[in-house]
Amino acid sequence: xxxxxxxxxxxxxIADIAxxxxxxxxxxEVRLRDQLQLDSMDFLDIVMELRKRHGIEVPEADYQQLAxxxxxxxxxxxxxxxxxxxx
Amino acid sequence: xxxxxxxxxxxxxxxxxxxxxxxRLAHFGKKVCIFERHNAVGGxxxxxxxxxxxxDVGLHALTNFVRPGVKGTPLTKLLRQLRIDRAEFxxxxxxxxxxxxGPGGETSLRFTNDFSVFExxxxxxxxxxxxxxxxxxxxxxxxxxxSLDAAPVSARAVVREHxxxxxxxxxxxxPVMYYGSAQEHDMEFGQFVIMFKALFLEGFAxxxxxxxxxxxxxxxxxxxxxxxxxxxxxxxxxxAHAGRASAxxxxxxxxxxxxxxxxxxxxxxxxxxxxxxxxxxxxTPGRLSFVETITILNRQPAELGWGRDTIIxxxxxxxxxxxxxxxxxxxxxxxxxxxxxxxxxxDLNLPEGIFRVTCLARYDRWAGLPEDAYQAAKRxxxxxxxxSARRFxxxxxxxxxxxxxxxxxxxxxxxxxxFTGHIGGAIYGAPVKxxxxxxxxxxxxLCGTDQGFLGIIGAMLSGISMANYHILQxx
Numbered sequence: 001x002x003x004x005x006x007x008x009x010x011x012x013x014i015a016d017i018a019x020x021x022x023x024x025x026x027x028x029e030v031r032l033r034d035q036l037q038l039d040s041m042d043f044l045d046i047v048m049e050l051r052k053r054h055g056i057e058v059p060e061a062d063y064q065q066l067a068x069x070x071x072x073x074x075x076x077x078x079x080x081x082x083x084x085x086x087x
Numbered sequence: 088x089x090x091x092x093x094x095x096x097x098x099x100x101x102x103x104x105x106x107x108x109x110x111r112l113a114h115f116g117k118k119v120c121i122f123e124r125h126n127a128v129g130g131x132x133x134x135x136x137x138x139x140x141x142x143d144v145g146l147h148a149l150t151n152f153v154r155p156g157v158k159g160t161p162l163t164k165l166l167r168q169l170r171i172d173r174a175e176f177x178x179x180x181x182x183x184x185x186x187x188x189g190p191g192g193e194t195s196l197r198f199t200n201d202f203s204v205f206e207x208x209x210x211x212x213x214x215x216x217x218x219x220x221x222x223x224x225x226x227x228x229x230x231x232x233x234s235l236d237a238a239p240v241s242a243r244a245v246v247r248e249h250x251x252x253x254x255x256x257x258x259x260x261x262p263v264m265y266y267g268s269a270q271e272h273d274m275e276f277g278q279f280v281i282m283f284k285a286l287f288l289e290g291f292a293x294x295x296x297x298x299x300x301x302x303x304x305x306x307x308x309x310x311x312x313x314x315x316x317x318x319x320x321x322x323x324x325x326x327a328h329a330g331r332a333s334a335x336x337x338x339x340x341x342x343x344x345x346x347x348x349x350x351x352x353x354x355x356x357x358x359x360x361x362x363x364x365x366x367x368x369x370x371t372p373g374r375l376s377f378v379e380t381i382t383i384l385n386r387q388p389a390e391l392g393w394g395r396d397t398i399i400x401x402x403x404x405x406x407x408x409x410x411x412x413x414x415x416x417x418x419x420x421x422x423x424x425x426x427x428x429x430x431x432x433x434d435l436n437l438p439e440g441i442f443r444v445t446c447l448a449r450y451d452r453w454a455g456l457p458e459d460a461y462q463a464a465k466r467x468x469x470x471x472x473x474x475s476a477r478r479f480x481x482x483x484x485x486x487x488x489x490x491x492x493x494x495x496x497x498x499x500x501x502x503x504x505x506f507t508g509h510i511g512g513a514i515y516g517a518p519v520k521x522x523x524x525x526x527x528x529x530x531x532x533l534c535g536t537d538q539g540f541l542g543i544i545g546a547m548l549s550g551i552s553m554a555n556y557h558i559l560q561x562x
Contacts, residue, residue: 018167020158037158041168044555048115060560 001080003073028069097345102130104535105351106305107550113312124321146298147424148291151544178292181397192479200290223249232280242279257407262400264409267541269373269515271410351535373513374411376500378448384440392481399423401479415452418475444476450500450512
């Protein structure tokens, strides 16, 4: 799993939970909340879908790590690699 | 006990809120079962068949309608949380609605799904009040109405800070109260804000085929997410042990266990299921109930001159009294719904005309009547309700209406209790709401009307919020 692949996974999840958002120009370094209409319910769903689809746990204290696509990639890529190593 | 079925979550009641909670939980892998006493889903918003016709109950219109692209409103949140494509609801917008006050509807405020129509009606008819009204709307727009721990404030008091004409004040409260208030005379301001946004700032719509379209979508999502449901199988008792629900006893006598229980049946109704040590129920059920008359017409209402208005909120008296009446029915005020008057598109409409009228009613004046007297009372009050409402639509003769009428039906507070189990026929539940959904038992939570989000979108959001807050967020 590369960081780019990781960003794609997050974007795919956002596309499913917020199909009414245009994701074609999401800037990876900008906070997701500042460019998309996502509220705390939507962030809960990103976390829940990561667990459901990929077996990745994000504790509540780490939610802020999901602020932008870049921070998602930094935070989640090692977790994806750890899950892959186990599997 | 060892052999009984165990669920992660048991949900009591397959209404809008219970179904929505079920979809969330099943989607995220919880083992969920919904227990419903009735043979149909929908609870207070359902439908029934009589002589081959389908009648909607509850839903006049889906409130909270916003057009595609409008984000951050309850409808959008709901669609996202339940993974529903808005096309699945196939919503068609209202034409126009009105608040009509005075013995012949002399003062009338039109509104549509475009808020500026309502605002300009108020500016034209209450010029002295319009600045105050705009300040009130600004306050409403910025109010955090979904906070789970806001302190209660009187809506009448807040509205009076901005509106000094009691006629306009009552005209604002009438639709808002009729579409969701469990409290007499006044409302909690947060509840007022939820309904004001739902009715005026957002708007009305419905699918051509009515509430069953929405129920079908919910059921389909629930089933595909792996949720179970048991129909004609209510819960008769919640067995409490050390402050937790340890088991549920079903109508069949069977016992099941669940880690969490979500009850959509109402706060006092849930309390009465709990086999608690305290014994006496402490929660007071609501007193506000309704009758509804339904007239099926052999032509489109437009052919009778009734083609303009979708919903009319009426009141004939100097003040609007939202209170449980002394009489079986209070016909001074009410709500007319003409479901044909949504914009279904060119050449599309319901096959028959429908004229529905809802008025406040008193449960105990209906509950104890022997069958003959009950039927006679229904006939008598049907006529009274319909005559009262006809003052607020264009005049037609009794003969013309009789000729156009194919059949009629009516529900009363007694019908509501029979099919929904709500004590006292209280459609909007108890006056005191429980925003966090807590009960006396640690693992039993409320959702639906007594949690306090109103309307059918509110009901679904309530199920979603409680499932998120108490179960999903905690892993």
